[in-house]
Amino acid sequence: MQTVKMVVTGPFNAGKTAFIKTVSEIDVVSTERKITKESEKVKDTTTVAMDFGRITIDNDLVLYLFGTPGQRRFDFMWEILSEGMLGFIVMVDSCRPETFREARSILETFRAYAPTPYIVAANKQDRKEAWDLEDMRIALRLDSTVKLLPCVATDKESVKNILLELLYQILQEMENGAA
Amino acid sequence: MALKGNLRDFSLSQLLNLIHLAKKSGTLFLEDSRVKAWLSFREGKLAYGKYGDEDNSLAAILYNARKLNANQFRALKERGNSMNDKELGLLLVNAGYVSQQEVLASLQEYLTTLVHRLYSWVEGTFYFDSEKMPPQDRINLRIGLDNLIIEGTRRLKEVEQLQDEIPSLDIALKFREQPDTDVRNLRLSKEEWRVVSFINPKNSLKQIAQALKMNDIEIRRVAYGLVQAGVVEMVRPEMTTPRPIIPGIPNATRQEQVSLVKRIIQRIRSL
Ligand SMILES: Nc1nc2c(ncn2[C@@H]2O[C@H](COP(=O)(O)OP(=O)(O)O)[C@@H](O)[C@H]2O)c(=O)[nH]1
Ligand SMILES: [Mg+2]
Numbered sequence: 001m002q003t004v005k006m007v008v009t010g011p012f013n014a015g016k017t018a019f020i021k022t023v024s025e026i027d028v029v030s031t032e033r034k035i036t037k038e039s040e041k042v043k044d045t046t047t048v049a050m051d052f053g054r055i056t057i058d059n060d061l062v063l064y065l066f067g068t069p070g071q072r073r074f075d076f077m078w079e080i081l082s083e084g085m086l087g088f089i090v091m092v093d094s095c096r097p098e099t100f101r102e103a104r105s106i107l108e109t110f111r112a113y114a115p116t117p118y119i120v121a122a123n124k125q126d127r128k129e130a131w132d133l134e135d136m137r138i139a140l141r142l143d144s145t146v147k148l149l150p151c152v153a154t155d156k157e158s159v160k161n162i163l164l165e166l167l168y169q170i171l172q173e174m175e176n177g178a179a
Numbered sequence: 180m181a182l183k184g185n186l187r188d189f190s191l192s193q194l195l196n197l198i199h200l201a202k203k204s205g206t207l208f209l210e211d212s213r214v215k216a217w218l219s220f221r222e223g224k225l226a227y228g229k230y231g232d233e234d235n236s237l238a239a240i241l242y243n244a245r246k247l248n249a250n251q252f253r254a255l256k257e258r259g260n261s262m263n264d265k266e267l268g269l270l271l272v273n274a275g276y277v278s279q280q281e282v283l284a285s286l287q288e289y290l291t292t293l294v295h296r297l298y299s300w301v302e303g304t305f306y307f308d309s310e311k312m313p314p315q316d317r318i319n320l321r322i323g324l325d326n327l328i329i330e331g332t333r334r335l336k337e338v339e340q341l342q343d344e345i346p347s348l349d350i351a352l353k354f355r356e357q358p359d360t361d362v363r364n365l366r367l368s369k370e371e372w373r374v375v376s377f378i379n380p381k382n383s384l385k386q387i388a389q390a391l392k393m394n395d396i397e398i399r400r401v402a403y404g405l406v407q408a409g410v411v412e413m414v415r416p417e418m419t420t421p422r423p424i425i426p427g428i429p430n431a432t433r434q435e436q437v438s439l440v441k442r443i444i445q446r447i448r449s450l
Binding site for chain 2: 055086130139167174
């Protein structure tokens with residue numbers, strides 16, 4: 001049995017858990033991890049919740065979806081995430097411009113760690129306060145080569161579309177022969 | 180649809196950057212606990228602005244700019260609303276009280292100062308209404324936002340914001356293919372021009388800072404201003420950009436990887 005992973009990241013409340021829930025065949029498990037770095041002992045112990053979903057592809061292949069907060073200090077998670085990672089999705093709440101800056105810095109961090117294909121999902125596009133995609137592209141400072149797609153994380157077709165677009169991009173990069 | 184939020188989280192620079200690059204028309208309403216202000220734009224250029232109850236009539240602006248004396252100002256005010264600003268401007272120019280140049284320069288100075296005052300707001304809400312155009316009966320200007328943005332970054336006091344905007348000095352700058360600004364029209368300091376002269380996708384900000392003996396905050400500030408003004412964009416330095424590694428599927432040939440991804444695509448489609 002082979003396993004591959006995709007990572008869903010983004011600021012708090014962007015819709016990562018909802019996204020994974022929508023397509024996962026198991027209940028999304030949130031794992032709590034305690035950080036016990038010496039340097040952080042003074043402060044309260046920080047916990048990180050990681051969502052975990054699964055899609056069985058066929059008899060010998062499983063796709064895992066990991067939802068992870070984007071904070072820079074949770075570096076240790078990379079050991080868990082980077083191996084076998086196909087690509088990642090950065091979720092952004094289209095209604096909360098105050099999170100755009102964080103989303104951008106998460107994107108930069110992830111790109112630095114894992115130069116794999118990625119896609120940016122402008123989530124909550126069903127809400128009327130949602131920003132237009134063109135405005136978000138500028139505010140998030142994504143150049144025209146970065147895929148930015150509308151998303152409604154609670155809607156299955158929308159989530160499928162995001163996953164497929166990412167997969168097409170992965171396929172394309174493989175076929176371009178970056179091996 | 181909506182552009183709405185709090186300035187603490189989405190700053191005036193960021194808003195002006197967006198309006199500038201998307202060439203937006205409409206009115207930006209700003210409000211803090213004490214005062215309301217608004218700025219109107221046409222195709223990404225600042226046309227008009229108002230700050231609280233402040234008298235922003237042409238007569239008042241010219242008076243404050245010492246283009247009209249107190250008697251003239253009083254006389255105009257006593258006439259009341261019989262004439263709008265455009266008509267008044269025309270009258271004053273035709274009567275030789277002021278030149279057209281002076282009218283435009285005074286208005287421009289007023290608007291520029293207004294924007295600088297707004298830059299000092301740390302708190303406050305904003306709302307952009309793309310339906311509300313600059314008022315017809317007032318003289319509308321066409322002030323490019325690039326220089327206003329750069330000036331705003333020069334004054335930025337929240338250094339953490341610079342850190343957030345440019346987390347790493349390992350990035351490089353590159354001139355935008357279709358800049359929204361004519362670089363020759365930029366009003367830059369000597370220091371800023373020196374940075375401009377080093378812009379190249381091969382030079383990281385760290386290297387530029389070293390070459391120019393600038394500290395981290397200084398280089399970030401200049402870089403941020405240029406990015407916000409739409410002159411340059413941030414890129415990974417050319418030499419170090421890793422080619423996208425294809426997904427960590429260990430021990431798989433390219434063909435196996437492709438087939439694996441195709442299987443996943445099939446499956447997702449059928450969900
Ligand atoms: N209207 C709407 N609400 C959403 C959408 N995605 C998530 N939400 C809601 O946004 C909130 C945060 O979502 P959650 O998945 O917990 O965010 P997380 O912190 O990134 O895991 C929840 O109340 C979700 O129900 C969406 O596409 N549209
Ligand atoms: Mg969650």
